[in-house]
Amino acid sequence: MTSGTAISAQRTTPLDVAAVRQDFPILRQRVHGKPLVYLDNAATTQKPQAVIDRLVRYYTEDNGNVHRGVHWLSERATDAYEAARDIVRRFLNAAESREIVFVRGTTEAINLVAQTYGRTHVGAGDEIVISTLEHHSNIVPWQLLCEEKGARLRVIPISDSGELDLDAYQKLLGDRTRLVSVVHVSNALGTINPVDEIIRLAHRRGIPVLVDGAQAVAHMKVDVQALGCDFYALSGHKMLGPTGIGVLYATSSLLEAMPPYQSGGDMIRSVTFEQTLFNTLPYKFEAGTPDISGAIVLGTAIGYLTQVGLDRIAAHEHELLEYGTDALSRIPGVRLMGTAKQKAGILSFVVDGVHPHDIGTILDREGVAIRTGHHCCQPLMHRLAVPATARASLALYNTRDEIDALAAALGNVREVFA
Amino acid sequence: MMSDLQELYQEVILDHNRRPRNFRALDDARKAEGYNPLCGDRLTVYLRVDDGVIKEATFQGSGCAISKASASLMTESVKGKTVAEAEALFERFHRTVTASPDAPVEDLGKLSVLAGVRQFPVRVKCATLAWYALRAAAEARGDVVSTE
Numbered sequence: 068m069t070s071g072t073a074i075s076a077q078r079t080t081p082l083d084v085a086a087v088r089q090d091f092p093i094l095r096q097r098v099h100g101k102p103l104v105y106l107d108n109a110a111t112t113q114k115p116q117a118v119i120d121r122l123v124r125y126y127t128e129d130n131g132n133v134h135r136g137v138h139w140l141s142e143r144a145t146d147a148y149e150a151a152r153d154i155v156r157r158f159l160n161a162a163e164s165r166e167i168v169f170v171r172g173t174t175e176a177i178n179l180v181a182q183t184y185g186r187t188h189v190g191a192g193d194e195i196v197i198s199t200l201e202h203h204s205n206i207v208p209w210q211l212l213c214e215e216k217g218a219r220l221r222v223i224p225i226s227d228s229g230e231l232d233l234d235a236y237q238k239l240l241g242d243r244t245r246l247v248s249v250v251h252v253s254n255a256l257g258t259i260n261p262v263d264e265i266i267r268l269a270h271r272r273g274i275p276v277l278v279d280g281a282q283a284v285a286h287m288k289v290d291v292q293a294l295g296c297d298f299y300a301l302s303g304h305k306m307l308g309p310t311g312i313g314v315l316y317a318t319s320s321l322l323e324a325m326p327p328y329q330s331g332g333d334m335i336r337s338v339t340f341e342q343t344l345f346n347t348l349p350y351k352f353e354a355g356t357p358d359i360s361g362a363i364v365l366g367t368a369i370g371y372l373t374q375v376g377l378d379r380i381a382a383h384e385h386e387l388l389e390y391g392t393d394a395l396s397r398i399p400g401v402r403l404m405g406t407a408k409q410k411a412g413i414l415s416f417v418v419d420g421v422h423p424h425d426i427g428t429i430l431d432r433e434g435v436a437i438r439t440g441h442h443c444c445q446p447l448m449h450r451l452a453v454p455a456t457a458r459a460s461l462a463l464y465n466t467r468d469e470i471d472a473l474a475a476a477l478g479n480v481r482e483v484f485a
Numbered sequence: 486m487m488s489d490l491q492e493l494y495q496e497v498i499l500d501h502n503r504r505p506r507n508f509r510a511l512d513d514a515r516k517a518e519g520y521n522p523l524c525g526d527r528l529t530v531y532l533r534v535d536d537g538v539i540k541e542a543t544f545q546g547s548g549c550a551i552s553k554a555s556a557s558l559m560t561e562s563v564k565g566k567t568v569a570e571a572e573a574l575f576e577r578f579h580r581t582v583t584a585s586p587d588a589p590v591e592d593l594g595k596l597s598v599l600a601g602v603r604q605f606p607v608r609v610k611c612a613t614l615a616w617y618a619l620r621a622a623a624e625a626r627g628d629v630v631s632t633e
Binding site: 420421422423424425428429432439440441445448454455479483484 | 489494499523525526527548549550551605608
């Protein structure tokens with residue numbers, strides 16, 4: 068890793084953000100003549116040099132197809148691909164590598180579960196429980212399944228501050244509940260859901276739980292065995308890795324019992340025109356040539372996150388969140404959306420009389436990149452009674468100066484719309 | 486503040502955003518909804534057309550300053566025009582907001598204030614949303630009329 072020595076100090080020392088920033092070449096750019104202030108990390112994170120270098124090195128030195136050839140490059144690619152799987156296993160503290168299925172991202176992971184586990188276990192009159200905080204990717208796959216099976220989608224309500232109503236959740240769990248699928252950290256509001264409690268309550272009734280971890284894994288330590296979740300989904304590009312690669316974690320007993328998702332090469336043991344025997348885990352769920360470089364580079368991204376230290380990252384982002392919450396609260400006309408007690412680094416807000424898109428355009432001219440819109444959470448926006456919000460989302464490389472730049476740029480918004 | 490922002494958010498645009506003109510529904514009129522799924526902007530355009538002439542144009546909905554001001558200005562500028570003239574105006578307007586930043590600005594009357602959008606390609610959708618809804622509203626009843 069390029070500047071590994073600078074950041075591999077004791078875990079107890081605070082994160083050296085200046086050293087971390089050196090690792091992200093994209094952050095050195097200027098936008099419209101201003102330093103780039105990248106606050107759209109919930110959409111996608113930037114990549115450290117080590118990740119970029121690994122991608123180049125893969126195609127320069129290692130490229131071959133996996134699980135097929137007997138030649139040197141194929142073996143090299145296969146070794147690196149399987150090593151990456153084990154890096155993910157350790158990162159999530161899964162019991163076995165075969166519980167790690169490489170997919171395109173969180174969306175595909177959820178679709179995989181809906182189309183395999185869902186289609187086998189959900190029938191007419193059954194229920195699936197999700198929450199008001201869900202991203203469309205954790206709503207629509209279940210809606211389609213419910214439509215196909217004549218099942219019903221039940222939704223955990225939230226408070227005005229953006230916290231799940233656990234009493235209501237308990238009442239939603241019933242004899243017909245076949246699955247609970249909830250987000251770990253809300254992409255729109257930053258709420259950290261009490262997934263351990265959610266899982267405990269579901270398991271008391273023998274109901275499996277899927278956790279959408281897309282916004283969690285780059286910002287806090289996640290231990291799937293400690294959580295006891297049955298499925299955990301994540302996206303590589305939201306955790307310093309490349310786009311196009313993600314992970315579905317599932318317990319091996321569930322994976323064994325699930326039918327395949329897509330079919331084709333690599334997921335089979337033997338094929339005749341009469342019958343096909345499926346491959347063992349996790350290959351049963353990885354049809355076709357996978358995103359080999361993506362998986363390997365995801366492993367590098369995880370290595371980077373681990374080396375900086377997730378506890379240290381979480382502490383840094385939490386400190387910035389408090390600083391940003393304070394800074395934005397002081398600006399007249401700015402209203403923060405999502406004020407849960409347990410929150411990750413997301414500042415969602417609206418400005419009186421100004422549509423979020425106009426905020427986004429004005430901030431962009433100051434080099435400040437935020438997301439504006441419904442954040443793929445239209446039902447949540449409806450619940451909050453706003454058409455859209457502006458959202459600044461933090462990562463390990465963000466600084467107090469950048470929060471100041473955000474606040475100053477918001478001053479311009481008020482000036483334009485005075 | 487940078488000049489292209491000032492050009493985008495001209496006083497006329499801010500005024501139409503604050504106090505949109507013709508911001509109401511029309512009963513018994515042709516109507517169509519313009520929806521931008523990317524940002525959630527949603528506008529309904531209402532048209533009263535008599536003998537091919539737009540007698541009245543109104544709109545309702547929510548959106549950013551650009552989409553609201555554009556809708557407001559549009560309703561003012563198409564009133565009294567034939568549907569064909571309005572369509573031709575849309576084409577000229579579309580050319581204006583998608584032209585390269587240094588191209589001369591065509592005289593489109595009040596609509597020319599939206600020329601600043603050309604500096605902001607991602608905002609072109611905002612400026613044209615109401616116009617697409619207008620076209621759909623004009624065409625929808627047009628189909629019905631042609632079969633009668």
